[in-house]
Amino acid sequence: MKIAVIIKQTPDTETVIKINDSASDIVPAGVKFVMSPYCEFAVEEGLRTKEKNAGSEVVVVSLGPDRALETIRTALAMGCDRAIHLKDPAFEGGDAQATAKALAAALKTVGPDIVFAGKQAIDGDQAQVGPRVAELLGASQATIVTALEIAADGKTARATRRIEGGDEIVELTLPAVITCEKGLNEPRYASLPGIMKAKKKEVKELKPADLGLEGQVGAAGAKAKRVKLMPLPERKPGRRIEGETPEAIATELVRLLREEAKVI
């Protein structure tokens, strides 16, 4: 099987966000950039799919600046075979559509039977790139997936997607795009030999012109533009509730929730 994984480099979950002076983005200094957590599930599922299907290849595709190479190497160290890095200033500043166009064009050079992506990246949190890529490739899709079985003939799959208050079981035909949710698998760590091998694996850099997408990607192709980034409104300081007994505290808390906050 031809397997592709889309990954994105994002700030680590513990990052404290600082907004820059022009309110256009975060201050990158001091931020630890990692593979977005849901992309780790995507890489792992790609590798597991390869292990179950002899003769398969896993290709990682990522759009990002120079520093994204570090995250691409992590995926290669986990066991992916080769990578495509969409790296050019012209790719920057795009919305989900511009990004999906670039990724879909790169994926067409691979011709995957199945594409794995995270259910969302934890910076933009748009949760759009996976299904947009599926549409642009003319592939089927299953999003927010917690379990996946691919049929032995590699033509169909059965996915479990987590929905409000339960699960949906989805049957789909390949080629397909699967967006991965926590619970799908436990991502492996890169081994030391894996890290050594990753240094020699191919990372092909592509620019918009290589994909025939000049003027259609990045900020030039965006259909949504950030006006400004804003800090959260600070919550006003709270109140400590004290009392002689747990019962007294509980009674006072519940009274306040009813009479002051009016939420119970």
Place this chain on the structure above:
Amino acid sequence: MANVLTIAEQREGSLKKISSEAIAVARQLADASGGSVTTVVAGSGVAGLAQALGASGADKVLVVDHAALNLYSTDGYAAVVAAAIAEAKPDIVLAGHTTMGRDLLPRVAARLDTGLASDCTQLTLGSDGKLLATRPVFSGKAYEQIALIGNPQMATIRPNSSKPRDPDASRSAQVANLSVALDAATFHSKVVEVRRSAGAKVDLTEANIIVSGGRAMKNADNFKILWELAEAIGEGCTVGASRAAVDSGFAPHSMQVGQTGKVVNPSLYLAFGISGAIQHLAGMRTSKVIVAVNKDPDAPMFQKADYGVVGDLFQLVPAITEAVKKIKHEG
């Protein structure tokens, strides 16, 4: 003038609350610009839902009733939304940021080569008359405002972030059937089964009140006292957990609130024994009222809480349950 199309969401023939929340937002955008609100509802045997959608504020309801739409499918529902857009020719398209909206709207937006703002908490019209969206980014650590510049402009709305209008039974929408050619046999992906989870009646993302437990719950059994409190509070209340509790095996991941769990937006969030790690706060800090109960007076959760209690949750949870029962009994 902004004409708005909303995508109603129904499960098993019942309208989800987000449907009327989306109509309320659409109404504001349309009224501010002299436009109108059309709602499309799709499913099998759903014609009866049109009246309620009109009462919620829609001017026109498009009904797509087809056996192939009984269960959700990306292909079937995307075809419906594309047909509704072709019919209503809206400037703006809105749906809920639910598991359905998240699967469906990006697919349709890509087909129409247009922009989409996901998980919005506020929508207004810019000076150019186009949609301006405010939405959390970096898992709720900041907000961004984005301008939609394509046509139509699309957005999904965070559940519980907008108040539905009071239903007005005297309002009657113009109802029209929209015929869409569909053949389930040609769908490349389709839902074949829906499995409801046993315990929770209401999902975390839809809950009005959430009682949540952290690592200090010590084990899975102890979550039962949180369920008892949720039961006492009643309808619209459910139980959540921190990542620490989930990773310790006290609760399933479907109950996890936080950056790598569910992002919730209830009117009341009660955090028991949750220290308040940044990734947890990311998932619940838009809650309208936050209560923190923790033994550690320095727990970061207290900085975000409207009401804080330093104490032993194993004494306080049962006491709060009793106090709630008492106040509910008194009415």
